[in-house]
Amino acid sequence: MALSQVSSNKCSGGYQKVFEHDSSELKCKMKFAIFLPPKAETSKCPVLYWLSGLTCTEQNFITKAGSQQAASEHGLIIVAPDTSPRGCNVEGEEESWDFGTGAGFYVNATQDPWKTNYRMYSYITEELPRLVNSNFPTDPERMSVSGHSMGGHGALICALKNPGKYKSVSAFAPICNPMQCAWGQKAFSGYLGEDKSTWEAYDATVLAASYSGPELDILIDQGRDDQFLSASQLLPDNLIAACSEKKIPVVFRLQQGYDHSYYFIFSFINEHIKHHAKYLNA
Numbered sequence: 001m002a003l004s005q006v007s008s009n010k011c012s013g014g015y016q017k018v019f020e021h022d023s024s025e026l027k028c029k030m031k032f033a034i035f036l037p038p039k040a041e042t043s044k045c046p047v048l049y050w051l052s053g054l055t056c057t058e059q060n061f062i063t064k065a066g067s068q069q070a071a072s073e074h075g076l077i078i079v080a081p082d083t084s085p086r087g088c089n090v091e092g093e094e095e096s097w098d099f100g101t102g103a104g105f106y107v108n109a110t111q112d113p114w115k116t117n118y119r120m121y122s123y124i125t126e127e128l129p130r131l132v133n134s135n136f137p138t139d140p141e142r143m144s145v146s147g148h149s150m151g152g153h154g155a156l157i158c159a160l161k162n163p164g165k166y167k168s169v170s171a172f173a174p175i176c177n178p179m180q181c182a183w184g185q186k187a188f189s190g191y192l193g194e195d196k197s198t199w200e201a202y203d204a205t206v207l208a209a210s211y212s213g214p215e216l217d218i219l220i221d222q223g224r225d226d227q228f229l230s231a232s233q234l235l236p237d238n239l240i241a242a243c244s245e246k247k248i249p250v251v252f253r254l255q256q257g258y259d260h261s262y263y264f265i266f267s268f269i270n271e272h273i274k275h276h277a278k279y280l281n282a
Helices: 059-064 068-074 120-135 150-161 182-192 196-202 204-209 236-245 262-280
Strands: 004-011 014-023 028-036 045-051 077-081 138-148 169-172 218-223 250-255
Touching: 014 059, 014 068, 014 120, 028 059, 028 068, 028 120, 045 120, 045 150, 045 262, 059 262, 068 077, 068 262, 077 120, 120 138, 120 150, 138 150, 138 262, 150 169, 150 204, 150 218, 169 262, 182 196, 196 204, 204 236, 218 236, 218 262, 236 250, 250 262
Parallel strands: 045 077, 045 138, 138 169, 169 218, 218 250
Antiparallel strands: 004 014, 014 028, 028 077
């Protein structure tokens, strides 16, 4: 599938690039960012997929998180896709910031008018890795996933739904139990319909409770002063309880004074990259 380069900038000894392509899953043009470390010039590298949060594009992570230096040092390619289809002219997709454009929630929609384009789950887990692996010097057997907020939810469900596919998973302030919070209920009822049993396939807390597969080592950072934590949108305690019941190892760190912003992500991204490198470079 043809890729068209949108931008390329030398960064931390490697290159931060953005590409555009026609997506067969989403039926529209999509952009993704990719950081190629210096090591990629001579050998195949593992890939960390980063999933961004509500309202984001492929730009937020690459311009604000400061991930390139650590990725360069550990020899990791980082792929940061967009958060929803773009320009599909689906009625209602521009009406709110937490549903539709910039808010794909990493599910495959089953309801009209969303089901044709809003297939972010298949895009992230199938189409995008195929595209990346066929166009860049990757080792397809070594991939991990991370993300923030809605993207933290995306990272957790991708790992929990596909035992063994991702070597490790981490998240910043993830939406841990979307069936029980306002953001998740709005998105799931719109994309998946009113039958709540269909929502369970995209809820990390429910998925953790039934997980069986290779040991998954989960790292979660959460800001203590995150306004969405106090608004009960994130519900990490529910996920921790489910993981503890299933003996899934979780390192959960409540970070004093930090909020929900990219300042928080910037502060701990190096530790997350190190976490993934431990498994990807093993």
